[in-house]
Amino acid sequence: xxxxxxxRLILSLRKEKNMTQKDLADLMNISDKTISKWERGLGCPxxxxxxxxxxxxxxxxxxxxxxxxxxxxxxxxxxxxxxFYVCQSCSNIITSTGSTSISCCGRILEPMLSNIENDEHQIxxxxxxxxxxxxxxxxxxxxHYIAFIAYxxxxxxxxxxxxxxxAAEVRFPKMYGGTLYTYCNxxxxxxxxxTKRRTRRIN
Ligand SMILES: [Zn+2]
Ligand SMILES: [Zn+2]
Numbered sequence: 535x536x537x538x539x540x541x542r543l544i545l546s547l548r549k550e551k552n553m554t555q556k557d558l559a560d561l562m563n564i565s566d567k568t569i570s571k572w573e574r575g576l577g578c579p580x581x582x583x584x585x586x587x588x589x590x591x592x593x594x595x596x597x598x599x600x601x602x603x604x605x606x607x608x609x610x611x612x613x614x615x616x617x618f619y620v621c622q623s624c625s626n627i628i629t630s631t632g633s634t635s636i637s638c639c640g641r642i643l644e645p646m647l648s649n650i651e652n653d654e655h656q657i658x659x660x661x662x663x664x665x666x667x668x669x670x671x672x673x674x675x676x677x678h679y680i681a682f683i684a685y686x687x688x689x690x691x692x693x694x695x696x697x698x699x700x701a702a703e704v705r706f707p708k709m710y711g712g713t714l715y716t717y718c719n720x721x722x723x724x725x726x727x728x729t730k731r732r733t734r735r736i737n
Contacts, residue, residue, distance in 0.1 A: 538575035539601025545573040547591040562586045594635070606632045613686050617645035618715065618723055620681070627682060627717075629691055648715065648725035655716060655724045657683075661708065669703040670716055678720045687712035 548558050548569075555573070559566035562583065571577045579587055579598070588595045597603050612631060619628040621638035628636055628643065636643045651657070660667040672680050676698045683702075685692040687709045694704045714726040 535578045535599055536601050537572070537578040540578055540598060541573045541575040541601075543598065543601045543603070544569070544579075544587070544591065547593060548573075551591070558590060561590045596635075606634075613688055613691070616686050616691065618648075618684070618717065619643040619645060620717065625681065627693060627695070629684075629693075646717075646723040648723040649721070651724055651726050655718060655721060657714060657716060657726050659714070662705075664708050665705045666708055667703065667705050668714065672702050672716075672718065674698050674700060674702050678718070680716050681719050682717045684715040684717075685709070685712055686715065 548555070553561075555566040555569040559569050564583065572579055584595045584598060588598055591598070593603065615631055617630050617634075619630070619636050619638075620626070621628075621641070621643060623639035623641070626638050628638070630636070630645075649655070655670065655672060657668055657670045660669075666685075668683060670680055670683070674680065674696070679698045680696050680702045682693050682695045683704045684694075685706045688711060690709075692706055694706075696702060696704070716724045716726065718724065
């Protein structure tokens with residue numbers, strides 16, 4: 535651990551939060567002399583204090599140890615780069631439009647790589663009035679089912695969660711362009727880029 539670097543990071547994060555050394559010390563139930571010592575690079579925070587320090591400053595422990603935040607280049611959230619994360623323990627669904635570090639239920643989540651649609655995971659899209667009616671021929675049993683269908687356009691993310699025993703279909707408002715994704719709990723993420731769109735007449 536580079537105590538000089540760590541100290542500079544603590545100082546800048548504390549200032550960002552408009553806290554005095556005493557404020558931070560009180561929050562952590564330690565003496566302000568300790569904070570002062572860290573910030574001058576005269577010592578690194580003890581391991582037992584890292585969790586409290588990370589909560590107080592709102593950064594990951596890992597970043598404190600590195601002494602820098604390592605921010606992304608600004609990407610203005612290009613939706614084409616969207617990543618999906620699903621927690622295998624609690625089924626939490628998370629999306630991000632830039633690189634990020636995400637953990638859930640104590641485990642680090644990796645962005646899912648998408649598969650190209652195959653026969654078993656093929657969707658049909660019908661245009662009905664102002665909607666897309668999306669259907670996937672896929673079983674919906676408890677151990678093997680489509681857990682969500684997502685529609686990503688240039689400016690929005692729509693996710694519809696599905697449950698076992700329910701029909702694997704969803705209606706989305708028609709939007710210009712966009713990509714559809716489906717997520718199967720057993721086979722992962724599927725990208726449906728060049729889906730034929732049929733117009734169905736309703737009488
Ligand atoms: Zn979780
Ligand atoms: Zn499947």
